[in-house]
Amino acid sequence: MTESKNAGQPEIPFSKERNPTNIQPAKLTADSKLKFRCHPGVSCFTACCGDINIILTPYDILRLRRPLNLTADEFLLRFTTPTYLEKTDLPGVKLHLDENGRCPFVTEEGCTIYPYRPTTCRYYPVGMSYFHPAGQENQPAEEFYFLIKEPHCKGHEEPNEQTIGQWRIDQGIDESDAMNQGWMEIVMRRKSFGQQATLSEPAKKIFFMVSTDLDKFRSFIFESSFLDTYEVEQETLDKIKTDDIALMMFGNRYLASSLFGTNDLKIRPEKIKAKVEAHKGSQQDAEKKAEETYRELVAARDEMLKAKEADK
Ligand code: SF4
Ligand code: SF4
Secondary structure (H helix, E strand, O other): OOOOOOOOOEOOOOOOOOOHHHEOOOOEOOOOEEEOOOOOOOOOOOHHHEOOOOEOOHHHHHHHHHHHOOOHHHHHHHHEEEEEOOOOOOEEEEEOOOOOOEOOOEEOOEEOOHHHOOHHHHHOOEEEEEEOOOOOOOOOOEEEEEEEOOOOOHHHHOOOEEEHHHHHHHHOHHHHHHHHHHHHHHHHHHHHOOOOOOOOHHHHHHHHHHHHOHHHHHHHHHHOOHHHHEEOOHHHHHHHOOOHHHHHHHHHHHHHHHHHOOOOOEEOHHHHHHHHHHHHHHHHHHHHHHHHHHHHHHHHHHHHHHHHHHHO
16 A cells, blocks of 8 residues: 555645654655555555545546546545545545545455545655745745655565655656646645635535536536636537546636636626626615715704704
C-alpha cells in the first residue's frame, strides 16, 4: 500500500489528521531522493488503510466510479461521508470507512481498486505544499515536498531509492494533479479568504454539487434555466453532454465565476440588464420608503407642536 491517514497531496483542501511530529523537517524537491518501497511483503501491509481521512476530489470520484460502474448518486451514498474541506467552509466528501474503521476497498491481498485509488493514496508517504514568501502573495506559489515518516510504516526500511519526481510518475500523481488542478485552485483561493468570510447556503450547495455529483450538474446545465443565464460556446455544450472530464473542467469555470465573480463564464447581457433594472427598482423603492418615513416624521412633529400650542 502507498497510503495512510497522513498521505500527501497539497495539504490545503484536505482535512487529514496529521501528526506534525511525523513530518520530517526538510523541504524537498522533485530531485530529492526518496528511500521507500511498499509491497505485499512488508509486515505492515495494509496497516495504513484504516483510521484514515481521505478527502475525494471530483476527479477521484469520477475515476473510482469507473470500475464500480455506479452513478454519482449511488457512489456518494455507498462510499462517502460529507465533510468540510480543511480550514474552509466548502462542503465536500471523504471516503466512508466500514464499521471497523477500514477503507471499504481494502482486503488482506491489498487494495481492490488500486489502479483507480484516490490521489491522497498515491502521494503517501510524500506530502506536497505551497509556500508564498511574505509580501509576494501575488506571485506564483513555490511548490515543495516533505516526507511523512510514521513509526508503523516499514516501507522506509526498504533499500529502494528513487527521486520524488520518479515516485510521482510511478504513482500516477502527475495525471491526478493535472486533473485536480483547477478545482484545487478554487479551494485554495477560497481558503485564502479565511473563515470569517462565509459562503451563502446556495453557493455551498452549488460547490457541493459540482464537486461531487457530475450527473446532477449535467442535468442542472441542460434542464434548468442555466443556459438562459450563461452564454456557453456550442462546442463546449456538445462536449459536456457526454464527456465527464470536459464537464468537470467546465464545472471549475462555473465555480470560479459564481464564487469569485471571474469572467470564466459569460453572463448573457439581457440578464445583466435585468439585474441592473431590478437593482434600480429596489433603490427607487428604498428612496420612496425613506421619503414616506420623512413625511410621517414631519407630520408627527407638526401634530406635537400643534398640541403644545393648544396647551398654552
Ligand atoms: S483506496 Fe486502496 S490504497 Fe487507498 S486506503 Fe483504500 S485500500 Fe488503501
Ligand atoms: S509500508 Fe507503509 S504504505 Fe506500505 S502498507 Fe505499510 S504502512 Fe502502508
